[in-house]
Amino acid sequence: MEPSEIAYLRWFKESLPVTHDLCDSCISGIAPKEIGIKSFKDIQSEDLGFNEFYPGSRDLLAEELRLPPEELYVAQGASPANFLVNMLLVEKGDTVLVESPVYEPLARLPEMFGAKVKYFERTYENNYQPDIEGLKEMIDDKTKLIVLTDLHNPSSVKLMDQNCFAIGDLADDHNVKVLVDEVYRDAVSITRVSGLSRLSPNIIATNSFTKSYGMAGLRYGWIEAESSFIQKLRVFQNYHVVVHPQVPDMIARKAIPKMAKLRARTHSILEPNYKIIRGWLQNHPYLEQLPAVTPAGVTVFPRFKPKYRGVDTVKLVHHLIVRENMAVVPGHFFRAPGHIRLGLGKKTPKEFKRLLPILDRGLKTWFDHK
Ligand SMILES: Cc1ncc(COP(=O)(O)O)c(C=O)c1O
Numbered sequence: 001m002e003p004s005e006i007a008y009l010r011w012f013k014e015s016l017p018v019t020h021d022l023c024d025s026c027i028s029g030i031a032p033k034e035i036g037i038k039s040f041k042d043i044q045s046e047d048l049g050f051n052e053f054y055p056g057s058r059d060l061l062a063e064e065l066r067l068p069p070e071e072l073y074v075a076q077g078a079s080p081a082n083f084l085v086n087m088l089l090v091e092k093g094d095t096v097l098v099e100s101p102v103y104e105p106l107a108r109l110p111e112m113f114g115a116k117v118k119y120f121e122r123t124y125e126n127n128y129q130p131d132i133e134g135l136k137e138m139i140d141d142k143t144k145l146i147v148l149t150d151l152h153n154p155s156s157v158k159l160m161d162q163n164c165f166a167i168g169d170l171a172d173d174h175n176v177k178v179l180v181d182e183v184y185r186d187a188v189s190i191t192r193v194s195g196l197s198r199l200s201p202n203i204i205a206t207n208s209f210t211k212s213y214g215m216a217g218l219r220y221g222w223i224e225a226e227s228s229f230i231q232k233l234r235v236f237q238n239y240h241v242v243v244h245p246q247v248p249d250m251i252a253r254k255a256i257p258k259m260a261k262l263r264a265r266t267h268s269i270l271e272p273n274y275k276i277i278r279g280w281l282q283n284h285p286y287l288e289q290l291p292a293v294t295p296a297g298v299t300v301f302p303r304f305k306p307k308y309r310g311v312d313t314v315k316l317v318h319h320l321i322v323r324e325n326m327a328v329v330p331g332h333f334f335r336a337p338g339h340i341r342l343g344l345g346k347k348t349p350k351e352f353k354r355l356l357p358i359l360d361r362g363l364k365t366w367f368d369h370k
Contacts, residue, residue, distance in 0.1 A: 003112050008104040008333035011314075020326035020355050025153065025299050027187065027266045027345035030214040034262075035254045043250040055244040057252040061222060064256050066194070070227040073234070074244055074252075077221040078183040081206035082109060085179050085223065086145070088232055090115045094144035099130065101301070101334035103153045106181060110145065119335070122148075124303055127293035128157040132166040136174070145177050146170075150196065151184035154334045154341040156297030158188055159196075168199030178203045183221075184297040186212035187345075190264045201226040209255065211298055211345075213262045218255075220248045266345070270298065273344040273352050280356050286363050287340075298345040301331070308367060309338035316340075320362040328359065 016023065037043055055074045062069040075081040082105070090096060092114030098107045100119035107117050120135050122128045130148065139146075148167075150159045159167070171178045180196045182205045195205040208221030223233065255262070277300055281289050287302040295301075304311055313330035317340070320326045331339030347355065 001112060004108060006104050006108050008329075011330075011333060015317075015321060015327060018321055018325050018327045020324065020358055021346075022326065022328045022342045022355060022359065024343040024346050025184075025341075026211050026216045026343075027214045027269055027298055029216065030262065030265070032251075034265075035251070035258050037251065037254055043247070043254065048246070050246065051243050052246070052249075053243060055249040055252075057220075057249045057256060060253055060256045064259055065192075065224070067224060068227070071197075071224060071230055073223040073225070073230050074249070075206075075208075075221045075223060076219045076241075076245065076248070077210060078181060078206045078208035079105065079221075081208070081221045081223045082106065082179065082181060084233060084236065085204050085206065086110055086113055088229070088236065089145050089177055089179075091144070093142070095140070095142040096144060097135065097138055097146045099148040099152070101128075101152075101154055101331070101336040101339075103149060103181070104333060106147050106149070110147070115144065116142075122152060122155070122157075124288075124291055127291045128152050128155040129160055129163055129293070130167075132163060132170065136170060139170075139174050139176060143174075143176050145179055147179045147181070149181045149184065151182075151188060151295070151297040153181075153184060153297075154299055154301040154329070154331075154336070154339070155291070156184065156187075156295035156299050156301070157291065157293050158185075158296055160293070164196055164199060167196065168203060171200040171202035176202065180205045182207045183211050184299075186259075186263055187266050187270065187298055188296040190260060190267055192259070192263065195224055197224040197226075204229060209252070212266050213255070213259065214266070215251075215255065218248050218251055219245070220252045220255075266298075270296075270344055272349040273347065274300075276349055276352050276356070277342070277344065285360075286367060299341050299343050301334075301336070301339050301341050303331075303336075304338045304340075311338070311366075311370075313337055313340055316363075316366050319366045320359070323365060324358050324362040326355070326358055326362060 090113040096110035197205040209215035329341040
């Protein structure tokens with residue numbers, strides 16, 4: 001097996017840090033005290049040699065998500081969760097249908113397991129909703145898996161309810177598995193809305209505490225799926241981690257009862273920043289307004305106006321880094337070159353208002369020069 005480079009993550013690691021970072025797709029990190037941890041003693045009652053075969057957080061999380069525990073598997077983040085799902089489902093010669101624009105690892109993973117990836121478009125014109133009829137037409141007897149995100153990364157648009165149900169029907173009618181990466185979904189509202197795995201036994205959802213909950217460093221995520229799939233994951237567990245890491249599990253036990261409070265915190269960070277972004281994009285010289293379906297997550301994905309859409313966003317962002325010590329993510333890395341992605345989750349409204357004119361100045365010097 002030869003993993004190919006994930007260009008986006010390589011760029012990310014090589015280009016950052018910068019002074020003015022508008023790339024980050026996480027919400028600001030929480031302090032341990034926000035989930036009731038003041039000292040190590042608050043999480044670790046046993047000595048560090050203590051081993052539990054099942055992560056103690058699982059039942060707590062299942063209760064919080066209103067899922068039977070046998071439909072839940074705890075993983076070390078959404079990325080390992082996505083890896084495990086692909087590993088169990090995808091084989092050489094399969095076809096996997098992946099959304100575009102896409103978070104690149106979601107396409108590279110099935111390729112790494114030998115599948116051919118075909119992309120289905122989520123266009124600006126269609127408010128980044130998938131074209132369900134078009135998707136159905138792409139399914140054939142080689143199609144093993146369909147992969148999409150909700151909220152959509154990069155646009156942060158939520159799947160409309162009618163499309164969630166249509167994807168459930170499609171998974172049942174064609175007997176095809178669907179992987180929905182829901183890592184941004186809990187940013188959408190304070191009351192958690194159940195994920196797509198509830199709509200069909202063929203839908204598998206992945207999630208984590210990274211994006212919407214401000215705990216990227218914890219490495220705590222999960223998989224929601226019907227019980228026979230979860231059972232396979234349990235079997236596989238003995239091939240790799242055997243037992244789950246203890247410290248993230250202990251911290252998760254503190255965080256799980258606070259999930260609603262953390263979502264309220266996320267909401268309170270994002271809402272004012274969305275207002276600022278909308279105002280900024282009104283009559284913007286280079287960028288269009290956001291699509292009509294209101295994005296709700298940690299990122300926005302503005303598109304350049306037609307006259308500027310041919311811009312090489314990788315070069316443009318390089319210019320921003322060199323000239324302004326500022327970075328946004330080039331749309332190129334999501335297969336959507338005429339866009340840039342901005343993160344809203346780590347700045348206060350005041351910082352945001354200060355940074356957007358710097359971004360505008362960088363855009364102006366680039367386009368004036370062209
Ligand atoms: C769609 C998507 N899934 C997963 C991840 C990573 O999640 P985790 O840190 O839980 O592995 C990212 C990070 O950018 C992402 O955009």
